[in-house]
Amino acid sequence: MRIAFAGNPNSGKTTMYNALTGRNEKIGNWGGVTVGSKEFQLKKEFAGDKEVIAVDLPGAYSMSPFTPEEGITSEYVRTANPDAIVNIVDATNLSRSLFFTTQLLELGIPVVVALNKTDINEKEGTKIDVNKLSAKLNCPVFETVSTENKGLAEMIAKAISLAGTTQKAPYLQADIDLHDKNAVDAEDRKRYSFVNGIVSEVETRKTLSAETTSADKLDGVLTNPIAGILIFAVVMWGVFWISQTWLGPLVADWLVGWIETFQGWVAGQLENSPAILSALLADGIVGGVGAVVGFLPLVMVMYFLIALLEDCGYMARVSAVMDPIFKRVGLSGKSVIPVVIGTGCGIPAIMACRTIRDERERRATSMLTTFIPCGAKIPVIALFAGAFFNGAGWVSTLSYFLGLVLIFLGALLIKGITGYKYRKSFFIMELPKWKKPSLKFAFKSMMERAKAYIIKAATIILICNTVVQIMQTFDWHFQVVEEGAENTSILASIASPFAILLIPLGFGVWQLAAAAITGFIAKENVVGTLAVVYALTSFIDTEELAMTGGANTVAATMGLTSVTALAYLFFNLYTPPCFAAIGAMNSEMKSRGWLWGAIGLQLGTGYTIAFLINQFGTLFTEGHFAAGFVPGLIAEACMVAALILIARKVRAHFDEQYALHKSANAAKATA
Amino acid sequence: MELAYAMDKTAAGTGSKEGSYDAAAGRMTLLDAEPGQTYIIREINTDDDEMNSFLFRLGCYQGEPITLISKKKQSCIVVIKDGRYNLDKMLSEAIII
Numbered sequence: 068m069r070i071a072f073a074g075n076p077n078s079g080k081t082t083m084y085n086a087l088t089g090r091n092e093k094i095g096n097w098g099g100v101t102v103g104s105k106e107f108q109l110k111k112e113f114a115g116d117k118e119v120i121a122v123d124l125p126g127a128y129s130m131s132p133f134t135p136e137e138g139i140t141s142e143y144v145r146t147a148n149p150d151a152i153v154n155i156v157d158a159t160n161l162s163r164s165l166f167f168t169t170q171l172l173e174l175g176i177p178v179v180v181a182l183n184k185t186d187i188n189e190k191e192g193t194k195i196d197v198n199k200l201s202a203k204l205n206c207p208v209f210e211t212v213s214t215e216n217k218g219l220a221e222m223i224a225k226a227i228s229l230a231g232t233t234q235k236a237p238y239l240q241a242d243i244d245l246h247d248k249n250a251v252d253a254e255d256r257k258r259y260s261f262v263n264g265i266v267s268e269v270e271t272r273k274t275l276s277a278e279t280t281s282a283d284k285l286d287g288v289l290t291n292p293i294a295g296i297l298i299f300a301v302v303m304w305g306v307f308w309i310s311q312t313w314l315g316p317l318v319a320d321w322l323v324g325w326i327e328t329f330q331g332w333v334a335g336q337l338e339n340s341p342a343i344l345s346a347l348l349a350d351g352i353v354g355g356v357g358a359v360v361g362f363l364p365l366v367m368v369m370y371f372l373i374a375l376l377e378d379c380g381y382m383a384r385v386s387a388v389m390d391p392i393f394k395r396v397g398l399s400g401k402s403v404i405p406v407v408i409g410t411g412c413g414i415p416a417i418m419a420c421r422t423i424r425d426e427r428e429r430r431a432t433s434m435l436t437t438f439i440p441c442g443a444k445i446p447v448i449a450l451f452a453g454a455f456f457n458g459a460g461w462v463s464t465l466s467y468f469l470g471l472v473l474i475f476l477g478a479l480l481i482k483g484i485t486g487y488k489y490r491k492s493f494f495i496m497e498l499p500k501w502k503k504p505s506l507k508f509a510f511k512s513m514m515e516r517a518k519a520y521i522i523k524a525a526t527i528i529l530i531c532n533t534v535v536q537i538m539q540t541f542d543w544h545f546q547v548v549e550e551g552a553e554n555t556s557i558l559a560s561i562a563s564p565f566a567i568l569l570i571p572l573g574f575g576v577w578q579l580a581a582a583a584i585t586g587f588i589a590k591e592n593v594v595g596t597l598a599v600v601y602a603l604t605s606f607i608d609t610e611e612l613a614m615t616g617g618a619n620t621v622a623a624t625m626g627l628t629s630v631t632a633l634a635y636l637f638f639n640l641y642t643p644p645c646f647a648a649i650g651a652m653n654s655e656m657k658s659r660g661w662l663w664g665a666i667g668l669q670l671g672t673g674y675t676i677a678f679l680i681n682q683f684g685t686l687f688t689e690g691h692f693a694a695g696f697v698p699g700l701i702a703e704a705c706m707v708a709a710l711i712l713i714a715r716k717v718r719a720h721f722d723e724q725y726a727l728h729k730s731a732n733a734a735k736a737t738a
Numbered sequence: 739m740e741l742a743y744a745m746d747k748t749a750a751g752t753g754s755k756e757g758s759y760d761a762a763a764g765r766m767t768l769l770d771a772e773p774g775q776t777y778i779i780r781e782i783n784t785d786d787d788e789m790n791s792f793l794f795r796l797g798c799y800q801g802e803p804i805t806l807i808s809k810k811k812q813s814c815i816v817v818i819k820d821g822r823y824n825l826d827k828m829l830s831e832a833i834i835i
Contacts, residue, residue, distance in 0.1 A: 128795040133788060160820040163797050248787070255794060276820040277776055277805035283822075286815060287808045290824060387824035391812040394826070493789055494826035495796075498815065 076126030192273030571699025
């Protein structure tokens with residue numbers, strides 16, 4: 068049996084779904100968090116001995132879709148024939164929600180209405196006569212609070228018992244010609260007046276929603292173009308500072324101590340085994356994976372703070388205040404949400420682009436959003452900040468800031484290439500009611516992501532590290548590489564050709580090239596691979612590194628200056644994200660051209676940034692350009708030429724379309 | 739009564755404010771509205787059918803009340819039915835009250 072969860076955006080569908088199934092899907096206090104359908108079995112305590120599948124759908128205002136994710140919902144309830152529908156209605160906005168409810172009731176599938184967020188109504192003194200509403204709609208209505216599991220058991224039991232039955236719809240659309248816009252409009256108006264009639268009979272409000280409240284004053288400040296953006300900058304800086312400079316490293320230091328003890332213990336256990344086995348297990352697996360896991364606290368603190376931000380309702384305000392700026396570069400305020408989500412992980416960020424209505428804006432956002440360093444890049448940033456810049460907080464701040472700048476520049480570039488077509492781009496964003504963020508939900512979300520991180524470290528990263536370790540231990544004849552002849556290893560011979568390309572960037576050695584390449588599988592691999600190829604582990608423990616000798620061991624081993632280290636860091640941050648994110652991009656863009664454009668743009672950006680930092684940084688610190696300036700310049704010139712060619716082609720195509728359109732119009736005019 | 743207020747504003751505000759006041763048509767958009775006041779929507783004109791019907795489904799259509807909460811250069815916050823929304827300038831201009 069399948070029960071679909073449908074309702075307006077931000078009515079609490081996913082929170083309810085999580086409570087009923089025990090899942091941990093992403094929730095947040097703004098419309099459009101869920102962008103795809105998800106299904107899972109109901110918990111035993113709710114389903115009894117029946118097998119009931121709950122289907123969580125993206126929010127929709129009606130059966131006629133406006134944005135791509137709304138389409139998923141109307142398509143599902145129309146074609147997938149669920150056995151029952153739970154219609155989640157935001158009790159604080161009954162008059163809007165019931166429009167969709169009456170449409171759902173027409174489908175011939177039994178509907179149960181869950182009047183959600185009734186706790187807020189209680190606080191505000193709004194009363195809804197549930198019995199009367201139920202009689203008017205001719206369907207069961209239950210008061211629920213999904214954040215507190217209130218009323219859920221009764222509601223879902225009713226839905227299960229109704230499956231397969233029929234309900235008489237309280238309102239049926241007249242048989243009209245659906246192509247006649249005026250007739251459809253008139254019908255929708257009638258439906259709304261039917262809804263308004265019900266609402267006026269069942270709802271009594273103590274506070275009118277049109278009254279200006281203290282929350283409105285806060286919104287006024289947060290959406291102020293100057294104060295609002297400053298506040299956003301401070302909030303994000305606070306998130307990065309707490310997670311990456313203060314609390315995160317504090318916990319990480321402690322964790323790294325444990326990992327090292329464990330590594331020592333493993334090495335001790337393997338004392339009598341062959342050296343290769345010991346190297347593989349102790350250095351390769353425990354060392355490499357440990358280096359990645361050591362950064363977990365930074366990532367966890369970050370996820371926790373972002374979850375708090377998402378839960379309180381701030382995201383919608385950020386999106387509103389950033390809209391004018393983003394519009395100027397050809398994106399929209401809705402592009403901000405993927406960017407903020409992208410600080411956690413690029414994949415949900417790319418998927419969040421689905422709420423953007425305009426296709427070009429949507430594709431451009433999914434192409435650019437991964438310039439913001441994600442959770443997997445945090446270890447890379449922390450490693451370089453710790454090893455080369457004495458743990459300086461400005462490295463991570465600069466990484467995010469530069470990411471944002473690149474998004475703007477990239478958006479301008481895309482605007483230029485696609486030939487900006489003046490098109491009305493409207494922005495409307497619901498400002499949800501403020502809510503005290505739930506520590507419990509934030510904690511759960513953090514643990515969920517931590518679990519995913521550890522699983523990733525124990526699978527993909529473990530395998531990659533093992534492969535890297537083996538490839539560097541053996542040469543092509545499967546002989547163990549002798550000391551001093553490291554360049555003959557399989558890894559070195561594969562990575563060396565790539566390393567040549569990196570000479571103008573200041574890090575043309577095979578070890579660094581290999582780490583950058585494994586980074587495309589998962590960005591944490593950069594750290595893991597560096598740990599393996601240089602046999603280093605205690606990356607984050609800067610204190611200890613300082614003790615082992617005046618100059619930093621890590622820095623000394625890698626042979627990078629602070630300029631080339633920064634270039635290498637930024638190269639890894641701004642080149643294409645991991646393959647999984649590229650896959651997500653592919654499915655959101657639905658266009659080969661755009662996908663290759665995205666990969667090309669990201670490669671070009673990473674290369675250019677690293678090139679500029681290395682060459683000009685070296686010029687500044689040493690008074691001359693670094694090695695490979697001219698070849699690098701040639702590479703840059705090739706990229707610019709490619710850009711111009713693509714722009715020409717795209718524009719010619721665009722003009723062609725436009726010309727056709729014009730001639731069609733002319734033909735119409737003469738006819 | 740609210741409608742009457744809107745009409746008054748139209749008559750009084752001729753040319754005094756920059757914005758989208760359209761003297762010839764005698765129209766007033768959300769941009770000319772006063773914060774804290776409720777108006778009746780007279781017309782939605784976004785030149786975009788899908789946008790119009792989206793607004794409709796939020797309860798933003800001809801004959802319905804709309805309240806302006808606050809107004810900025812590039813955007814404004816309104817109450818439609820029981821929800822608060824942030825609208826950009828272009829959309830505010832398309833709502834005739």
